[in-house]
Amino acid sequence: MAKHISYGIIGCGMMGQEHLRNIALLPDVGVAAIFEPDAMMRASAAGLTPQASIAGSVAEVAADPRVDCLLIASPNYVHFAQLKEIAAIRALPILVEKPLFTDPVDAAAVKAFAATYAAPVWVAMEYRYMPPVARFIEQAQNATGGIRMLTIREHRYPFLDKVAHWNRFNRRSGGTFVEKCCHFFDLMRLILKSEPVRIMASAGQEVNHLDERYDGETPDIWDCGYVLVDFASGARAMLELCMYAEGSRYQEEISAVGARGKVECLVPGPGRFWPAHLGAAPTPQLIVSPRFPQGPYTVEIPVDPQLLTAGDHNGSTFYQHQRFCAALRGEGPVEVTLDDGWKAVAMGMAAQLSANQGTAISNPLDACESAQCG
Template identity: 35%
Template structure:
């Protein structure tokens, strides 16, 4: 049976009206034999999304979880119970969760500032690893993780899944494969959205735990910048502030210090220039990408209006020179997948992880790519503090990484 039909049949299996069909009687709705078992380390909103997409896809399963917060564990149990009657193993320690011989892979979704220490334990297991973004909150930690990944015998993938959002999948294809725009020259990404959500311990309201907004949230977009530019960043200039969100928020005796708006300009070795526009106090979730090449222009967008019940269609247009075709698209995935979160990108990130574990080529973010996304984010945060342009070579040297410049 062709892969597309297998996929459609797995989706049919999720429709409630077919729930009555016993497993022994499932043929079209059977996802096939189980491939891999995963443990999830950290089961907040992102961890539960990873649980959902793993079980939705059907060929892998979530074996167990580790999280010191009981409410997060209960949320993980509910997420698994939607798809499976198999009980969820709950571990009492990180070491136990990482080293269970029944498990093939680990998904790390702990707070940003804990990634390196958690990973040091996880790599001792020799299992495949999916590490959430940003891989670290500072350059020395990010570099150490990159070097760990280089020497690691199994897959160590970084969770920069925005490259799998429908609009970005199509934009990457147009710019990098079809080369519809010719040579890419300039990039613009805009994100206007609501404030950061609550987290256990509210770690995402403090730069020392999150790395700052331009690392925590925006590493996704800087990964896309690096991907489209096809080059290393040379300099970063950013202007930003904490204008609206959490200005009076205190937790544990500390006052929130994260940016809620910024403009970022990135210059690359090959002359590509990119700019990013962020606002995190808008009553919506809206993203826009514009790429200009020497032979055409691409614009893509997606969004949800937070004040009225409406969802804007995903949209992509390519306007090319007269000797090429121009077109408009509405890229999308099946609704049941898009509704799992991140426009379905996490689901497809998992497919790439499985492919890599099977020894197949994967377009998922590597630790090296994760490192360079953090470089741009850290440089942007530093530029906001200084009020001046930050040279990437200077930044790397200041962090003992001058050999990379």
């Protein structure tokens, strides 16, 4: 019989509640305690987990003897502070939402934390676990004969409104290339199995949030951009982001090309945003296009409707928790390490710096560690 696992949840806003809905689908898994300072979000979370106790602080959740592991799904800018607070209480296994940190000043301290924390930490990079993306990753090397070019396009809706509008400002979110795009930089490293050696970016705030004011301030979060990344292997990658393209049929389009051929995956956005008058939402697809003999073919990769209902990430949140729990039971490794999370943020910070300065950033991981990306 599988060991029962009880979560403590820190942060129960929009993403935290998606985690709660997916945890509820797992066998032998439950939630013992939650902490959420916003009254409305706390009430919503309590409705999803009526068996959980409501804690008054991070420390109270971390110290609860019923808790076997923690999920951090709080606003970006408090992730690292909460990791340090937990470490001072007891070393519990943690699943921490991306980004791992938002301030370049913390880069070295996060590395030190990773070297000394005595329990497993898994960084939540959900995009790895979307079924069409997972299939793409499985087939990319063989279909291409070795990837030379990798392109990730995300055309989607604007940033949603979060508690206290924290995601409208760079200082709290880390900036768009950190907040939103660390997922994609993680995918680049995972798919190419190489490290970045140079990053060039162009980005800006062109359409979204320009007419909004919060405490007299206008949001400064970017809504579009391009990022080019050269990798040590010689492969090249590109990210194309547009956050005022919610009319798109597919939200993410990923392609890899090599000497043998091309492979693509097409991922629709959240079903709740698909216009009802257009009928059923699109089904994810994988497209393989060999060079010789020519003959592209398409495979549809439907996602379990129950998982689509539980969240906005094509079932990936469920599969991530499934694997995290397997790691806690000794049935698998931590698949997204603190090092992975750190490098994804470092690439995002280098992209932010490149776009701000209009220059290429060489050795972006070293630049982040030495706080040059601040």
